[in-house]
Structure formats: C-alpha cells, structure tokens
Amino acid sequence: MSGTKGTGGRRITIVDVARHAGVSTASASKVLRNAYGASQSMRDKVQASIETLGYRPYAPARGMRGRTFTIGVVLSDLDNPFFSLIIEGLSRAVRSRSYELFISPSGYEGSPQQMGIEAMIDHQVDGLVLVAPLVTPAHLEVIATQIPLLVIGNHSRSQVFDSVAADDHRGAQLAVDHLVTLQHRRIAYVMRAGDLSDETRPESRRLTGFKHAMQKHGLSSDSMVLFASWNLEGGREAARHVDSLASPPTAVFAGADVVALGMINDLWDRGLSVPRTYSLVGYDNSRSASLGPISLTSVDQSGVRMGERAGELLIERIEGRNRASHETFEPRMVKRNSTAAPAQLIKYELTPATKL
Amino acid sequence: MSGTKGTGGRRITIVDVARHAGVSTASASKVLRNAYGASQSMRDKVQASIETLGYRPYAPARGMRGRTFTIGVVLSDLDNPFFSLIIEGLSRAVRSRSYELFISPSGYEGSPQQMGIEAMIDHQVDGLVLVAPLVTPAHLEVIATQIPLLVIGNHSRSQVFDSVAADDHRGAQLAVDHLVTLQHRRIAYVMRAGDLSDETRPESRRLTGFKHAMQKHGLSSDSMVLFASWNLEGGREAARHVDSLASPPTAVFAGADVVALGMINDLWDRGLSVPRTYSLVGYDNSRSASLGPISLTSVDQSGVRMGERAGELLIERIEGRNRASHETFEPRMVKRNSTAAPAQLIKYELTPATKL
DNA sequence: TTGAAAGCGCTAACAC
DNA sequence: GTGTTAGCGCTTTCAA
Numbered sequence: 001m002s003g004t005k006g007t008g009g010r011r012i013t014i015v016d017v018a019r020h021a022g023v024s025t026a027s028a029s030k031v032l033r034n035a036y037g038a039s040q041s042m043r044d045k046v047q048a049s050i051e052t053l054g055y056r057p058y059a060p061a062r063g064m065r066g067r068t069f070t071i072g073v074v075l076s077d078l079d080n081p082f083f084s085l086i087i088e089g090l091s092r093a094v095r096s097r098s099y100e101l102f103i104s105p106s107g108y109e110g111s112p113q114q115m116g117i118e119a120m121i122d123h124q125v126d127g128l129v130l131v132a133p134l135v136t137p138a139h140l141e142v143i144a145t146q147i148p149l150l151v152i153g154n155h156s157r158s159q160v161f162d163s164v165a166a167d168d169h170r171g172a173q174l175a176v177d178h179l180v181t182l183q184h185r186r187i188a189y190v191m192r193a194g195d196l197s198d199e200t201r202p203e204s205r206r207l208t209g210f211k212h213a214m215q216k217h218g219l220s221s222d223s224m225v226l227f228a229s230w231n232l233e234g235g236r237e238a239a240r241h242v243d244s245l246a247s248p249p250t251a252v253f254a255g256a257d258v259v260a261l262g263m264i265n266d267l268w269d270r271g272l273s274v275p276r277t278y279s280l281v282g283y284d285n286s287r288s289a290s291l292g293p294i295s296l297t298s299v300d301q302s303g304v305r306m307g308e309r310a311g312e313l314l315i316e317r318i319e320g321r322n323r324a325s326h327e328t329f330e331p332r333m334v335k336r337n338s339t340a341a342p343a344q345l346i347k348y349e350l351t352p353a354t355k356l
Numbered sequence: 357m358s359g360t361k362g363t364g365g366r367r368i369t370i371v372d373v374a375r376h377a378g379v380s381t382a383s384a385s386k387v388l389r390n391a392y393g394a395s396q397s398m399r400d401k402v403q404a405s406i407e408t409l410g411y412r413p414y415a416p417a418r419g420m421r422g423r424t425f426t427i428g429v430v431l432s433d434l435d436n437p438f439f440s441l442i443i444e445g446l447s448r449a450v451r452s453r454s455y456e457l458f459i460s461p462s463g464y465e466g467s468p469q470q471m472g473i474e475a476m477i478d479h480q481v482d483g484l485v486l487v488a489p490l491v492t493p494a495h496l497e498v499i500a501t502q503i504p505l506l507v508i509g510n511h512s513r514s515q516v517f518d519s520v521a522a523d524d525h526r527g528a529q530l531a532v533d534h535l536v537t538l539q540h541r542r543i544a545y546v547m548r549a550g551d552l553s554d555e556t557r558p559e560s561r562r563l564t565g566f567k568h569a570m571q572k573h574g575l576s577s578d579s580m581v582l583f584a585s586w587n588l589e590g591g592r593e594a595a596r597h598v599d600s601l602a603s604p605p606t607a608v609f610a611g612a613d614v615v616a617l618g619m620i621n622d623l624w625d626r627g628l629s630v631p632r633t634y635s636l637v638g639y640d641n642s643r644s645a646s647l648g649p650i651s652l653t654s655v656d657q658s659g660v661r662m663g664e665r666a667g668e669l670l671i672e673r674i675e676g677r678n679r680a681s682h683e684t685f686e687p688r689m690v691k692r693n694s695t696a697a698p699a700q701l702i703k704y705e706l707t708p709a710t711k712l
Numbered sequence: 713t714t715g716a717a718a719g720c721g722c723t724a725a726c727a728c
Numbered sequence: 729g730t731g732t733t734a735g736c737g738c739t740t741t742c743a744a
Contacts (some may be wrong), residue, residue, distance in 0.1 A: 379714080379715085380713055380714065380715040380716075381715085381716095382714075382716075382717090383713085383714060383715070384715090393713060393714080394713075394714085395713060395714090399713080400715080417720090418719040419720090420719090420722095421719085421720060671719070
C-alpha cells in the first residue's frame with residue numbers, strides 16, 4: 001500500500017532516500033545491502049527514510065551492478081503434481097532467506113526449455129534451479145559458467161554446479177521388489193518417451209534400476225518396457241498399449257504418478273481397475289496418489305524436502321560456497337491398494353469380456 | 357548452445373553487435389526493436405551480426421529504459437489444479453507472442469501476495485496477471501497505476517485494469533439447480549475461509565449465487581455454509597465438520613475441486629463415499645475431477661481458455677489499447693458420479709455405524 | 713536514414 | 729566512516 005511512487009508517478013529511488021536522510025547515495029546503498037562500513041546512526045537514519053518514503057530497490061538497476069535477490073526455476077509443466085511438491089519446498093527455503101522465486105514452465109521439449117533458461121539468465125536472477133531438465137550434461141556445464149546452478153533430479157555430478165536427486169536406481173528396485181514379493185513375474189515399466197541413452201536422467205536411471213532388479217530376481221525375460229508422454233493422456237495410451245500385448249504383464253511400474261493416474265483412468269473407462277486387472281506402482285507419491293479412491297502404491301522421493309534442500313544449497317552457493325555439493329535422497333515405498341498378489345486377478349475378475 | 361559469452365566470459369552486448377555490423381548502437385537498437393527508421397540493408401547486417409555473435413538483449417538494461425517482454429503472474433499456490441489450467445492457457449498465449457512468463461506462487465495470505473506483486477513490479481515486467489488475488493478493489497487500482505494489470509477471477513470492473521472472470525453467481529446456481537433437480541433440499545456450501553464481505557471475490561460471488569438459488573427454490577432455511585482452507589486438508593476438515601452437524605445436509609457444494617477432493621478422501625478413510633453418504637459438487641472441473649475413481653461432478657469454468665484470453669488481453673493492453681476490457685465466461689455443469697438422488701443415501705448405505 | 717551522447721537506478725572503487 | 733563518481737547495457741532524444 002505504501003507509495004512506491006512519488007509525486008508525478010515517479011518511482012522512489014535511492015537518490016530520494018539519500019536526500020531525505022541527508023546522506024550520500026553510496027551510504028544509502030551500503031545500508032540497503034547491509035554492507036560493511038556504515039555507522040549505526042547512519043543505518044538508523046537511512047532505514048527511517050526508506051520506511052517513510054516506502055522505497056523499494058529497483059531490480060533492473062540492481063541487476064546491472066550486483067544481485068537481484070531472485071532465484072529462477074525452470075521446469076516442464078505445473079500439471080505434474082510432483083513439481084508442485086518441489087516448488088513448495090523451494091519456495092519455503094527461498095522466502096525465508098528473503099529471496100524471491102520466479103518460475104518458468106517450459107514444457108517437455110528441449111528448445112522451449114532452453115528459452116526459459118535463457119530468459120532467467122537474461123533477467124539476471126542470482127541463481128537457477130532446473131527441475132529434471134532436458135539438457136545434456138555438457139550443456140549444464142555451459143549454463144553453470146553463466147550462473148550459479150542447481151539441478152534437481154538429474155544425476156550429473158559436476159564440479160561446477162550443485163544437485164539434489166533421489167536415488168532413482170534404488171527407487172525402481174524398491175518397486176520391483178515390492179511387486180515380486182507379491183508374486184508378480186511379468187512386470188512392465190512405463191518410461192518417458194524420449195532419449196534413453198542419457199544415464200543422467202531420472203527416467204533412464206529408473207529403467208536401469210528396473211532391469212537390474214528384474215535380473216536379480218531372474219526375471220529378465222519377463223520384463224518389458226513401454227513408452228509414454230509424461231501426462232494423463234500418455235498414461236491412457238500406455239494402458240491401451242498394455243492391453244494390446246500378446247502376453248500382458250500382471251503388474252505395471254509407471255515412472256510417474258501422472259502416468260499411473262492416466263492408466264487408472266483408462267482402465268476405469270473400460271470397466272477395469274487396479275489391482276484387479278493388474279497391479280500398478282507409481283512414482284513420486286504425489287497428493288493424488290494418496291486420495292482414497294485412487295490409493296496408488298507409489299515410490300516417495302520426498303519432493304518437498306528435495307525442493308527445500310535445493311533452495312538452501314543454491315543460496316549457500318550464491319553467497320560464497322565454491323565447492324560443488326551433490327545430495328541424494330533415499331526413496332521409499334508407500335504401499336497402498338493398487339498393488340496385490342496376481343492370484344487376485346482371477347479371483348476378483350468380474351467383467352466377462354476382459355482379455356487376460 | 358550459442359555463445360552468449362564472449363572472450364573472458366563477458367556477455368555479448370549491443371555494442372559488440374553494432375561494432376561487428378559496423379553500425380551505431382542506436383541503429384542496432386532500432387533493428388532489435390523493429391523500430392521505425394532503419395533501412396533494409398541495415399536490418400540485414402545487424403540481424404546477421406546478432407546471429408553470428410549469439411546476442412541476446414540483457415533484460416535489466418532493457419528494463420531501465422523500455423520493455424522487458426516479460427509477463428508476471430502472481431497466484432496463490434500451484435497445488436490447486438485450477439491454476440495449472442490457467443497457466444496452461446496463459447503460457448500458450450504469451451509464448452506465441454514472444455513474451456516470457458514468470459510465475460510467483462505467493463500463498464493464501466495478503467502480505468506474501470503483496471510481496472509477490474511488488475517483486476514483479478520491481479523486476480519491471482511489462483504486465484501483471486493476478487489470479488484470484490487477495491487484494492481489495494481499491495488496491496488493485498493502485499497497482500494498475502504502476503503497471504498494466506489484468507485480474508483473473510475477481511469481479512472488480514475498473515476503468516484502469518482488465519479482467520477475465522467466470523460468472524460465479526451463475527456457476528453456483530447451476531450447482532444448486534442440479535442438486536435440487538435430484539431432489540436434494542438440505543444443501544451445504546463450502547466457502548473459502550476468509551473475508552466474505554468483498555463481493556468482488558469469486559467465492560463470495562458463489563456464496564451469493566448459492567443463497568439466491570436456494571431462495572429461488574424456497575430452500576433458504578435448508579441451506580448452510582461451512583468454511584474451509586482452500587486445500588486438501590481444508591476439505592478433510594470440512595468433511596468432519598459436516599458429520600458433526602445436528603442435521604447434516606444430503607448434498608454439499610464445495611467451492612473448489614481441491615476441497616471436494618479432500619472431503620472425498622476423509623470420507624473414504626472412514627469407509628464412506630460419495631454420493632452414498634451425500635452428493636458432492638466441486639468447482640473448476642480440474643483434471644483430478646475427471647479421474648474415473650473420483651468422478652466428481654463439477655462446475656467447469658474453462659480455465660485454459662480463460663488463461664489464454666487473459667494473456668491476449670494483457671498484451672493488447674501493453675501494446676496500446678487504453679480502454680479497459682472485461683470478459684465473462686459462462687460456466688457449465690459437468691455431471692459425473694458424485695451426485696445422485698438422496699434416496700440412494702439409504703438404499704446404498706452399507707456401513708452400519710454411520711450417522712446420517 | 714544514421715550516429716553521438718545523455719541518462720535510467722544502482723553498486724563499487726576510490727578519495728576524502 | 730562518508731561522499732564523489734564512473735559505468736553497467738540499453739533506449740531515446742537530437743543533430744547531422
């Protein structure tokens with residue numbers, strides 16, 4: 001409510017503050033930044049003027065010389081509930097340290113993501129968080145030369161940027177172990193459509209974890225991999241694909257909750273459901289997974305905590321740390337009602353025309 | 357990938373471009389902005405230099421003199437799925453006009469929201485979108501003197517800012533009509549906890565619509581209003597509250613899908629469900645509402661389209677329109693399985709210990 | 713049509 | 729401890 005605008009609509013500047021306090025702009029600037037070399041009385045005077053005038057620093061001008069106290073986040077889309085969790089944590093960490101958070105939702109393709117990243121850099125944010133970026137490790141290094149960088153989800157371990165990730169290999173293993181314990185053998189993994197060659201991507205990592213785990217259980221020949229877009233519609237397509245298989249799996253491990261949700265939806269539309277038709281495990285333990293009627297078994301990767309830690313680490317880095325920091329979070333299984341023993345497939349099957 | 361950094365990590369500036377093209381910075385600037393007064397050959401030369409050097413304008417410097425080609429969005433939280441829809445539409449409109457979109461999730465309280473708004477203004481975005489802001493109409497006017505403003509959801513009709521909203525009064529009426537057609541009489545409305553005096557807020561508007569509709573059906577004495585926070589937990593509390601009522605409603609109209617989802621969840625945990633225990637109508641028609649096992653009847657307010665239109669209108673305004681524009685969208689009922697005739701309450705009741 | 717130069721608000725080097 | 733001032737990259741008069 002306080003007037004950021006003086007007479008005539010002009011914005012209050014540091015010059016106004018300095019004049020009002022009867023000091024130089026340099027001194028006013030020092031007070032603003034809590035910089036060294038300003039007496040207590042100076043601080044008090046300037047602080048008082050700032051308040052009476054309702055002064056707020058002008059970010060572009062700041063950006064041209066120093067910091068903007070803003071963190072940028074680039075992610076794919078906000079509809080993936082996992083990202084909401086990340087943002088919740090990030091937001092908390094960043095706000096409590098008096099930084100602002102700007103988010104750019106940039107889609108699931110490389111080029112718009114690159115644009116989002118550039119926009120953040122061009123706006124001179126003090127640090128950048130990339131959530132599961134679709135960018136090569138080499139390019140991450142390039143970005144990191146331009147701006148303090150922290151990557152969430154990606155497994156690159158560079159010296160020039162920080163990272164926070166969950167142990168996706170382990171997460172996939174947990175999912176497979178859970179299903180195998182329930183006596184499943186034919187298990188499918190639903191992977192994000194795209195490049196699988198890059199072992200730094202979470203989905204690729206989960207794929208490897210899946211394969212290893214299946215191998216460990218002697219089920220390599222019973223494993224299959226499906227591809228899907230990372231949204232509800234992708235899940236629906238995956239569900240239809242599962243149905244079209246000659247010998248369908250008794251359990252499906254979806255690489256993201258959204259995809260699992262889409263699958264559940266498609267099954268429902270055809271009078272089918274989990275775990276009746278097949279068992280289903282999601283990934284992310286998003287809020288929808290916990291909804292009673294959904295009750296999706298899912299691998300939790302503590303999204304909120306990851307986001308929070310990401311914010312802490314990035315600001316630490318901005319404020320001076322120069323050794324890279326890489327943290328890994330342990331995933332854990334959250335067992336709900338979407339998984340059951342395969343025996344139940346027959347036992348509870350009610351609709352007559354279902355191919356099994 | 358192209359080098360934004362010259363030798364020694366310095367950023368490529370307009371001076372570099374001008375030198376490389378053998379022209380003045382003023383001319384280079386004109387080409388950049390497609391401004392009047394540059395020959396075709398000049399344009400070609402400069403454009404070529406921009407590409408070979410990989411130049412990108414530096415937003416802070418731009419911000420200090422002119423536009424930044426960035427739109428800011430301030431909203432409560434990203435976990436409310438309705439906002440994802442809005443963002444999807446906004447994003448599409450804004451990107452296709454070569455603007456960038458920065459989002460600030462600022463919570464459900466006035467003061468952090470105000471900070472988010474100020475941060476956007478301080479960063480000199482070219483225009484600001486506020487989604488269902490917790491701000492008085494008077495204060496919206498103040499903001500609009502500082503920056504081109506468009507408000508989504510709010511029903512203030514100012515001359516100084518634009519707005520896009522759904523007809524919330526009508527939406528509530530649709531919900532009530534639907535329930536009454538199903539023979540419900542005792543109907544509760546779940547309202548967002550907070551100030552109800554402000555008729556410009558969507559929830560207040562829905563409240564009025566609810567009351568009018570109930571009155572129209574001669575059911576004023578059968579109507580009740582509950583309050584809840586606008587998230588899953590708020591919904592859970594609301595569900596427990598409904599249960600504690602002396603004579604509970606046979607139908608509940610929740611002011612937002614998230615809240616309805618929370619209610620469904622709480623009911624589920626106690627072995628209850630909709631429409632068995634009571635009928636339930638949500639608002640927003642978010643993606644979760646359409647999930648088969650949820651199948652929540654909801655009032656659709658075309659979130660994506662509203663966001664898209666908001667982006668279009670704001671950019672129009674930035675680029676010169678000076679008459680205010682206010683658009684209203686017609687809501688529509690999406691009937692699903694969470695609503696049924698109250699008779700079914702008894703018919704399908706299975707758990708013995710339920711109070712009805 | 714083009715270019716020279718002032719200046720946006722701030723920080724940081726340097727002088728006092 | 730405090731003030732003076734150059735200059736960040738860009739746009740925008742204004743003169744040529």
